[in-house]
Amino acid sequence: MGSRSPDHRQTASACQRVAAPEPHSRLTSRASASVGRAYQPGAVRRPRHIRGGDSEAQRGRGDQIVNATALDGLKVVELAEGVAGPYCGRLLAAFGAEVIKVERLQVGDWTRGAEPILPDVEEPESSALFLYLNTGKKSVTLDWRCANNRSTLDGLLESADILLDTSPSGTLDGLGLGFDQLHNKYPGLIAISITDFGNSGPYRDWKSTPLVSLALGGYLYLSGDENREPLMLPGYQADYLAGLHGYLGATTALWSRDYTGEGQQVEVAVIESLAALHQFTTVMHTYSNVVRSRHGNRFEQSGVYGRYPITMLPCKDGHVSFAVSIEHQWENMCTLIGRQDMLSDPRFATFPERRQLAPEIDDILIDWMKDKTKEDIFREAAGIWAVPVAPVSDLDEVM
Missing domain, CATH: 3.40.50.10540 (Crotonobetainyl-coa:carnitine coa-transferase; domain 1)
Incomplete structure (x- = not known):
């Protein structure tokens, strides 16, 4: 980003004095910069x-x-x-x-x-x-x-x-x-x-x-x-x-x-x-000496707290985010994509086990979504099956 000198300011000495503040026409529609009474200590301010x-x-x-x-x-x-x-x-x-x-x-x-x-x-x-x-x-x-x-x-x-x-x-x-x-x-x-x-x-x-x-x-x-x-x-x-x-x-x-x-x-x-934005990163490091690392689009936690699929994956016209973190959501998702067999597969019995099989689950979901638009996936998954799915929107779609 570059920086340019504002053209609207007149040339002046370093200590030129401005007699009174005036509002800038584009920044505000209010009348003028007023000077009112000073705040009185001890007074309770009301709007x-x-x-x-x-x-x-x-x-x-x-x-x-x-x-x-x-x-x-x-x-x-x-x-x-x-x-x-x-x-x-x-x-x-x-x-x-x-x-x-x-x-x-x-x-x-x-x-x-x-x-x-x-x-x-x-x-x-x-x-x-x-x-x-x-x-x-x-x-x-x-x-x-x-x-x-x-x-x-x-x-x-x-x-x-x-x-x-x-x-x-x-x-x-x-x-x-x-x-x-x-x-x-x-x-x-x-x-x-x-x-x-x-x-x-x-x-x-x-x-x-x-x-x-x-x-x-x-x-x-x-x-x-x-x-x-x-x-x-x-x-x-x-x-x-x-x-x-x-x-x-x-x-x-x-x-x-x-x-x-x-x-x-x-x-x-x-x-x-x-x-302050690090959320639990500092707590994990302080109490457990665990250093978080990069995990791309996948939810990073493993072990008993691991949840999957919590990720973003490609579809026909963009990307879709998944946040499957409750057991019945997993069951609904498997039914939605026609893979009820995964519900009885012992490899996918628990969330931590699914987290370890993230690449395989990703491939299954990507194959199911490859011919579907993100809007179709959102309406079917979230609207009908209550699976937490959302399209990754560009700015035109946001506006």
Whole structure:
């Protein structure tokens, strides 16, 4: 992916000041970036649509309640670029928060130039990735790292509920915008920091990429076929996961603030988000010294917990996934494919034994599916025989 300088920003000195924030026409349809009252410590926050509302609305029967979203009345200042932070902001905006995206003069968010580029959309908003990550936000052009512009940034922060930041570790502290400094000034402000490796530890000053994160986080080791090289997950999966964790941290901190009146700092590291995604991998290693490995499309567990067929196999027009994990599903599947003989074959008596015979079962299923479409298989298997089967859909089919 390349990066291009946004054409819409006028040439300016490094410390050019923006008098007032204005909404970006394409990012939002709301009127303007407003500055409201600062959060009062000790006050219980209620969404704007029920503040001072009548009893009808309080009971949830009014149109305001029906049309309201969970984060209405909240204000977020986003000093974030890339994928993880803006995705967190996108989620906050999707649930009703007013998100003001602050981009530096002449630089802007690098995703503005990220491919794919939409041919029918004018620059600098022709990047599909940028539009996806920043839909529903307001846009402000401001060099917030310049001391001369601090008053403008303060005008945003004094009425903000959340500050979302993806700067390298220590950047905000060096600018007088660290959490302790901001907390003294805005005690109700919640600060969300999303970085590649966190704000402490030996890698805190390092930068990462999706491939590096997946590799260091151990996820590449589990992806791909046995005895083959690891396979990378598509897109920015690690960053999206970190953004989701940032959103969850923000909403949890909001809940806490309703009771304590105090904001807090939420730190999210992409690498730690990946570690949390490992499910039972870390538990198996800690308690049993078992290291999971690559098993391709097949469910990897063996022994008493082994289940099969849990896999993906080809058919006439694509692939179909199977998740046969209960005995009656196995019985129904054998009847469906006309192989009732397998029900009395002692080699297939238990799931662990079937797991050991995975190649043979695969060949039987592939032969049965070779002249069938994935839709036909899905309707017959899942719809009639209650066998957990699903087609592997491409994007056209998903949409």
